[in-house]
Amino acid sequence: MYRLVNLHQNSGLFLAGIIQPGVDLVHDEPTFARVGESQATNSNDTPQSGKSPSIPGDAETAIWSYSANTDRLRVQWVNYNNGKPGTDIMYDFATDTFFLTNNPNGVADSHPLAVVVVCILLSFLVLNYTYSHFSPTAQNFFYV
Secondary structure, eight states, X not given: OBOOOBSSXXXXXXXXXXXXXXXXXXXXXXXXXXXXEEEOOOTTOOOBSSSOOSSSSEEEOTTEEEETTTTEEEEOOOOTTSXXXXXXXXXXXXXXXXXXXXXXHHHXXXXXXXXXXXXXOOOEEEEEEETTEXXXXXXXXXXX
16 A cells, blocks of 8 residues: 555645544444545554544545556555455545445445445646646646
């Protein structure tokens, strides 16, 4: 696993899963982590406190992997007990929020507009801009 993307140039913040302290992702409960941003954590770390997350909670950043064969973004959460549950990515249209969970049906019960999503990264031409100046660059992701 690795830190996939630095969200803001030179900010030290990375794409993260952020969870309430002490909560594990378990299949028989509708537990979830929200996707936000945080300072970096190491591979196989359990959720870490004190990482300046964008929303309250403990964070993990080194949970993302990318398959060049399928262009799919995958996630592997590490629980506080070091367990590695199957992890799905969900998106809630009502709150414009991404979730990480081991229980999509349970999360959908409390977030009825949340669905499991498959994240695919595409290479394409992106226009980076400052004020009215546009400069095209080829990238897999972009920031504004």
